[in-house]
Amino acid sequence: MEQQSDVLDPASSTPDPAGLLSARDRTVIGVLLVSTFVVILNETIMSVALPTLMTELAVSASVGQWLTTGFLLTMSVVIPVTGFLIRRVRTRALFGIAMALFSAGTFLAAVAPGFGVLLAARVVQAGGTAIMLPLLMTTVMTLVAPARRGAVMGNISIVISVAPAIGPAVSGIVLTQFGWRYMFWLVLPIALAALLLGMRLITDVGDSTSAPIDVPSVVLSVLGFGGLVYGLSSVGHSAESASQATLWAAFGIGVAGLVAFVARQVVLQRDDRALLDLRTFRSPTFSVASAMMMLMMAVLLGTVVLLPIYLQGVLALDTFTIGLLLLPGGLLMGLLGPVVGRLYDRFGARALLVPGTVATSAALWSTTLFTAGSTMLQVLGFHLLLSVGLAFVFTPLFTSGLGAVEPRLYSYGSAIFGTTQQLAGAAGVALLVSMMSVRSSALAEQGASLVEQTAGGIHSAFLVAASLSLAAIAGAFFVRGTASGEVPAAH
Secondary structure (H helix, E strand, O other), rough: OOOOOOOOOOHOOOOOOOOOOOHHHHHHHHHHHHHHHHHHHHOOOOOOOOHHHHHHHHOOOOHOOHHHHHHHHHHHHHHHHHHHHHOOHHHHHHHHHHHHEEEEEEEEHHHOOOOOHHEEEEEEHHHHHHHHHHHHHHHHHHOHHHHHHHHHHHHHHHHHHHHHHHHHHHHHHHHOEEEEEEEEOHHHHHHHHHHHHHHOOOOOOOOOOOOOOHHHHHHHHHHHHHHHHHHHHHHHHHHHHHHHHHHHHHHHHHHHHHHHHHHHHHHHHHHHHOOOHHHHEEEEEHHHHHHHHHHHHHHHHHHHHHHHHHHHHHOOOOOOHHHHHHHHHHHHHHHHHHHHHHHHHHHHOOOHHHHHHHHHHHHHHHHHHOOEEEEEHHHHHHHHHHHHHHHHHHHHHHHHHHHHHHHHHHHHHHHHHHHHHHHHHHHHOOOOOHHHHHHHHHHHHHHOOHHHHHHHHHHHHHHHHHHHHHHHHHHOOOOOOOOOOOOOOOO
C-alpha cells in the first residue's frame, strides 16, 4: 500500500516541458548543488596530505591511501541503499541526515588523535556524502525537462568532477599555512552553514512508497563491494608482507558477494522490492555510460592521488606550490561545465565524448614521459589537458545515461551511477597505488635511490592509467544520447 508523503518519486512529478523551473525548484537544486560540492570535495582533499600524514602518523603509502580508498569504499557500500531511501524518506529529512553525518565526521577528523580515529571519521563523512550525490541527481532528473537537462547537468559536473579535482589544490594551500587538521576545521563551518540553510530552504517533492528494505541485499552489497576493494588494496600489502592468502580470500568474498547480490536483485525487482533495481541496464546507453564513468573515475581519482606523490617525492615541490600548480586545472573544469552542458543540449553526447576521451587519453599518455627532470610547466600542461578532456566527458555521460532509463527508475539509476563510480574510484586508487608500491619495492631491491624508486613506481602506475583510457575512447562511439533529450517510454 502506498502512503502519501513529500518525497521524491520521479513517476509522480512531471517537469515543465518548456524547461522553466519554478523559484522553489531552483532553490532546491541550488542548495543541493552547493552542499554536494562541499561534501564531495573531501573525496580527494587528503591526497596532497598523504605524504605528511605518512610521516606524522607513521604509516606506509599502502596504509595511508585508505584515507581516500576507505572514503570511496564506504560510499560504494552506502549508495546502493540511497535508491531505497530517496523513495521512502522526505527530501528535507534525508538532506538533514546526510549533512549531519558529514558535519559530525568532519569534526571527528579535526580532533582525531591518530590514524584509526581519522579513518573512522572519514567513514562517517562518506556516509553523508553517499546520500547527497544520488539525491541531487534524482532531484534534477525529476524537476528538469529533458531539453534543459544538459545545461543543469553541466552544473552537476562541476560538483562531481571539479570538487575532487581541486581537493589537492585546497589541501596543499591549507597544509602549508595551517596544518592537516585545518583541512577539516575550515570545512566544518561551511558544512554546518549548508545544513542550516538547507533545512530552512529545501522543500519536499513528490510521493513516497512503503516498500521495506531488504536486509540481506545490504549485507551482500557490503561483502561484494568491500571484498573487491579490500582485495585490490591488499595487492600493495602483499608485496610487502606476502599476505597472498588474505588477498585471494578478499577477492573470493567480493566476487561471491556481488554475484549473490545481483541474483537477489533480479528476483526482488520482479515485485519492485529490489534494493537496487537492475532493470536500468536494459538500456544499452545507460550500460555503456556506466562502464565509461567507471573507467573515468578510476583514472581520475587514481591520478589525483598519485600526482602529489610524484610532485613531492620526485620533483621535491612543497605542498603550497603543488596546490597552486593543480588549481588552474580544477578551475578550468568548473568554467567548462556549464558550457559543455549547453553544447550537449545542442549537439548530443557523442559529439562531445569522442574528443573528450581522446584528450583525456592524450593527457594520461603524456605522464609516461614524466621523469625526475620534468618541469612544472610540463605538469601544468598535462593537468590542463586532462581537465578539458574530463569536462567534455562527465556531463554527456550523466545526462545521456540517466536520460535513457524510465522515469520511475531515476532514483535507482542515480544510485547505480554513484555506486559504480565510487567503487571504480576506490579500485583505481587502490590499483594505481599498489602498482606504484610493487614497482618501487622491486627497484629498492635493486639498490635504487628513494627518488628513483618513487619515479619508477609512478611511471608504472601512470602507464596502467593511460592504457585504461583507450577503452573509454572506444566506448564513446557507442553512447547514443541525443540533443533532443527524449525520455524513454515505460516498459
